[in-house]
Amino acid sequence: MDSSVFAQFNDTYKPIMDGVGVCAENYARWLTRKHRTTWIVAPKVGGYTDREEFPVLRFPSIPLPSMKPYRIGLPWLDPHVRKNLNETEFSLIHAHCPFVSGRLALGIARSRGVPFVATFHTKYHDDFSHVLRNKRLVARAVRGIVDFYSAADAVWAPNNATALTLRGYGYTGEIEIMPNGTDLVIPDEPTYSKFRRVGAEAIGVDDDVTVFLFVGQHRWEKNVGLIIDALIRLSRTKTRFRMVFAGEGYAADEMRRRCRPIRDHVKFLGVVLDRDVLKSLYARADLFLFPSLYDNAPLVMREAAAYSCPAVLAEGSSAAEGFPDGDAVFLTPNDPDALALRLESLACDPSLRHRVGERAKEVIYLTWETVVDEVSVRYAEIIAARRRAPR
Structure with a gap:
């Protein structure tokens, strides 16, 4: 043998x-x-x-x-x-x-x-x-x-x-x-509901608050600055939202400083090693924000897809390869004004988010x-x- x-x-x-x-x-x-x-x-x-x-x-x-x-x-x-x-x-x-x-x-x-x-x-x-x-x-x-x-x-x-x-x-x-x-298993409806409830409690939000999620290394190369700039613009609208950053990295402290004007809308969790905690975040998140031009084939996209959470990606990025806008993902120009407008629109359209999230589960999820x-x-x-x- x-x-x-x-x-x-x-x-x-x-x-x-x-x-x-x-x-x-x-x-x-x-x-x-x-x-x-x-x-x-x-x-x-x-x-x-x-x-x-x-x-x-x-x-x-x-x-x-x-x-x-x-x-x-x-x-x-x-x-x-x-x-x-x-x-x-x-x-x-x-x-x-x-x-x-x-x-x-x-x-x-x-x-x-x-x-x-x-x-x-x-x-x-x-x-x-x-x-x-x-x-x-x-x-x-x-x-x-x-x-x-x-x-x-x-x-x-x-x-x-x-x-x-x-x-x-x-x-x-x-x-x-x-x-x-991904190692995440697509949950059945009771499991999904449980994780969504736990996620809402962990983040501290009601059902009518749109939750945006980023999971990954906190590095400027991942275009997290675009997210922050767009959210500052979004905060000037009537949109009720909460942004959750999960991870760590050299840019984390500066990211927190740049988020001071919108501190009531943002939560930094640090690195999340507990997979059940991560599942609860994906379950409660309405949109997964990942406009990175640096990443090639982000695993977190497949994780989010397991929980029917659609990703917002930058047009022309490697992560967006093969995905038309509005099919299994949402695409946005690499511009904070454009991203803010797209997030404002999507926050008002839960049925579209649900449809694209279900499609993501069909075509992006892979074990x-x-x-x-x-x-x-x-x-x-x-x-x-x-x-x-x-x-």
Whole structure:
């Protein structure tokens, strides 16, 4: 019997969660449950204890101040990490980022002669611009990204728009589309009603208040400034609304300061790790605001869709790929006046919100279990192709 294992490498994992970390987590969970034991290899975060059903190997890390709450890994500082990796029989290694954990994954895969899969998730050029603030250094870093993915046996992206981003960086190899999913289950009516009631109590709103929700890292790259500016304009109308921000990030304090003029309309919850709390927020929210131009295939859209909460997206964004306005999502120009007008209109039209939310549940919702079943098939094909290849 084959005792080898898979491994998912990423630079973020609990308690620091983003969409990429959630992807790696669900790959490990569903592969382990249904196919083969799968490890997570990620930076250590002080004070946090892993309680997963699959192995988690942590390596030392330090904070990355300019990208709070992210950390930079230092795996070479702990010889036990290298020992564990060297003594484990891997059949395939998968990296979800091209930095410290990705380079570690590539090195292990090459030294062990096993297939190496790399998923391109993020617009790294934007991250480099925020941290480096030097065009020449940014260009050099982007070339390093291309070199990394060029070394992989298989390169995946969650949608076509994301693949085009990698192409724009200069990558010329094959890219396979492997979508993201969600771990949330579509609730029955009693469960939905219960969560909606709990969400209303947590937010502190009556039924006639329109609730807007944002879930994600609090970063300017996610266009949260557009949301705030639009809400300030909306507050000058007769619309009764409450905006809920769930998450954390380097821009959180400044976001709170910019929301002072509308403080009675806004609630900041910080990071939400309890999935039942998150379900209650999606259930009570009337609109999910996600006008990010940075995100490629946001998992939170699928989470919101599970609870029939329609998303408001920026026209031309990667997240909006393939969605006409008013079908399963609402689209708005990247302009605060336009967004404010759209929110004012939608706040007065619950039947339209309901119709689009139900459509979102039909066409956007996709479970991680379904995704990972396909991942397992592709892993087997990649392993078989590697074995057939001449050495």
